Amino acid sequence: MNEENRDLMDKIISLAKRRGFIFPSSEIYGGFSSSYDYGPLGVELKNNIKRLWWKEMLNYHDNIVGIDSAILMSPKVWQASGHLSAGFADSLVECSKCHHRFREDVVQNNRCPDCGGELMPPRKFNLMMKTFVGPVEDEASITYLRAETCQGIYLNYENVLNSMRLKIPFGIAQIGKSFRNEINPGNFTYRTREFEQMEMQFFVRPEEAEKWFQYWVEQRLNWYINLGIKKENLRIHQQTKDELAHYARAACDIEYKFPFGWKEIEGIHNRGDWDLSNHSRYSGHELVYFDEKTKEKFTPYIIETSAGADRGALVFLIDAYEEVKGGRTQTTEAKKEVEIVLKFHPLVAPIKVAVFPLLKNKEELVNLAKEIYQNLKKHFMAQYDEIDSIGRRYRRQDEIGTPYCVTVDFQSLEDKTVTVRDRDSLKQERVPIDNLTSYLKERVNFE
Ligand code: GAP
Numbered sequence: 001m002n003e004e005n006r007d008l009m010d011k012i013i014s015l016a017k018r019r020g021f022i023f024p025s026s027e028i029y030g031g032f033s034s035s036y037d038y039g040p041l042g043v044e045l046k047n048n049i050k051r052l053w054w055k056e057m058l059n060y061h062d063n064i065v066g067i068d069s070a071i072l073m074s075p076k077v078w079q080a081s082g083h084l085s086a087g088f089a090d091s092l093v094e095c096s097k098c099h100h101r102f103r104e105d106v107v108q109n110n111r112c113p114d115c116g117g118e119l120m121p122p123r124k125f126n127l128m129m130k131t132f133v134g135p136v137e138d139e140a141s142i143t144y145l146r147a148e149t150c151q152g153i154y155l156n157y158e159n160v161l162n163s164m165r166l167k168i169p170f171g172i173a174q175i176g177k178s179f180r181n182e183i184n185p186g187n188f189t190y191r192t193r194e195f196e197q198m199e200m201q202f203f204v205r206p207e208e209a210e211k212w213f214q215y216w217v218e219q220r221l222n223w224y225i226n227l228g229i230k231k232e233n234l235r236i237h238q239q240t241k242d243e244l245a246h247y248a249r250a251a252c253d254i255e256y257k258f259p260f261g262w263k264e265i266e267g268i269h270n271r272g273d274w275d276l277s278n279h280s281r282y283s284g285h286e287l288v289y290f291d292e293k294t295k296e297k298f299t300p301y302i303i304e305t306s307a308g309a310d311r312g313a314l315v316f317l318i319d320a321y322e323e324v325k326g327g328r329t330q331t332t333e334a335k336k337e338v339e340i341v342l343k344f345h346p347l348v349a350p351i352k353v354a355v356f357p358l359l360k361n362k363e364e365l366v367n368l369a370k371e372i373y374q375n376l377k378k379h380f381m382a383q384y385d386e387i388d389s390i391g392r393r394y395r396r397q398d399e400i401g402t403p404y405c406v407t408v409d410f411q412s413l414e415d416k417t418v419t420v421r422d423r424d425s426l427k428q429e430r431v432p433i434d435n436l437t438s439y440l441k442e443r444v445n446f447e
Pocket residue numbers: 147148149150180182189190191192193194195196197199264265266267304306307308309310311312
């Protein structure tokens with residue numbers, strides 16, 4: 001990462017903490033390596049992303065249903081899935097001098113990136129997070145925190161198929177936490193050991209797998225673009241044979257141009273019959289599809305879309321970040337400053353509307369503004385603010401990406417209208433108070 005990009009990441013990390021998006025975990029104990037907590041605005045941002053994904057899958061596509069499966073499963077699941085074998089292991093190298101450990105693929109030559117010492121020969125390191133179930137910590141009580149949410153979907157394939165009377169092609173979606181004992185977590189929330197995935201498994205006839213694979217690559221790329229991520233910051237990377245995960249026949253990564261380089265944010269995989277066949281074999285329970293019409297019995301292929309909710313939140317945050325030198329509002333005080341604006345798509349923005357009285361010492365303005373705020377907050381995430389000048393209040397909202405600010409002024413007392421200021425165009429429109437909820441609903445709601 002060059003200095004300019006490092007500086008940009010530092011500014012985003014600092015804004016994330018200062019304005020309540022993302023905090024380092026266990027901070028009062030000196031922090032805990034690569035763990036993060038979402039603050040009041042961060043949780044709204046991530047929840048919006050998850051809700052938008054869920055709605056996209058279940059409401060805007062046919063034949064997709066959702067589940068929420070357990071994090072702890074039989075350890076046999078991870079034998080069948082291949083995660084306990086070499087397939088889900090990174091190559092780890094250790095420095096002979098400082099004993100720092102690295103993934104082999106992140107070191108350039110045979111030298112330690114931290115102290116320059118010689119590196120020892122690589123060893124395989126399995127990424128599954130081990131834990132014990134019950135009071136006795138012995139071999140028999142070992143299980144693992146799930147490393148991907150999709151396994152819970154495969155285990156419930158038959159339950160969902162039968163209970164929902166689904167016909168192929170159909171999909172099962174799930175959002176939830178996954179855990180991997182990453183050797184080198186880093187780049188803020190990009191790579192962590194605990195993270196959330198949004199995964200959808202689409203069950204298809206084998207001969208239609210290629211068609212659906214292409215379909216989902218396009219759908220998923222467009223999802224980011226439709227929610228405002230700049231096209232030029234997104235690209236598709238078709239994985240080569242060497243890059244494919246142990247379960248995949250073909251895979252495309254959606255990559256984002258982070259300040260630290262082009263990196264994967266979502267994978268679309270053709271998993272073939274790997275999962276259902278292996279779980280059938282290991283469990284002795286046949287997981288197949290019977291076509292009533294053609295009387296055929298076959299193992300469906302699976303096209304998977306696998307996105308990270310944390311990586312998603314980071315992408316939306318970085319892509320929205322803009323600095324305006326000299327101020328956008330051209331007021332005397334703004335001219336001296338660098339203004340920060342988070343240009344979130346309104347559906348993604350954590351706070352949808354802020355309400356201000358023009359002056360805080362005019363009781364009628366304050367009362368009316370509070371009444372409007374109380375009414376709006378039943379419908380949208382809203383904030384009330386009466387501190388400092390109006391210009392400063394606008395800038396505070398710009399910094400957290402609030403798309404609309406409502407100001408109650410003296411005219412409001414006479415004609416029952418307010419000004420609504422648009423974060424991006426800076427235009428102000430007078431809107432009757434009675435129409436305010438529907439005005440905003442049209443622009444920021446997705447329920
Ligand atoms: N079920 C397939 C699967 O898990 P993956 O490519 O290993 O595929 C899918 O992961 C997505 O999960 C990634 O594109 C990323 O968004 C997210 N992800 C994976 N490992 C992560 C980590 N250590 N930290 C944050 N997100 C991660």
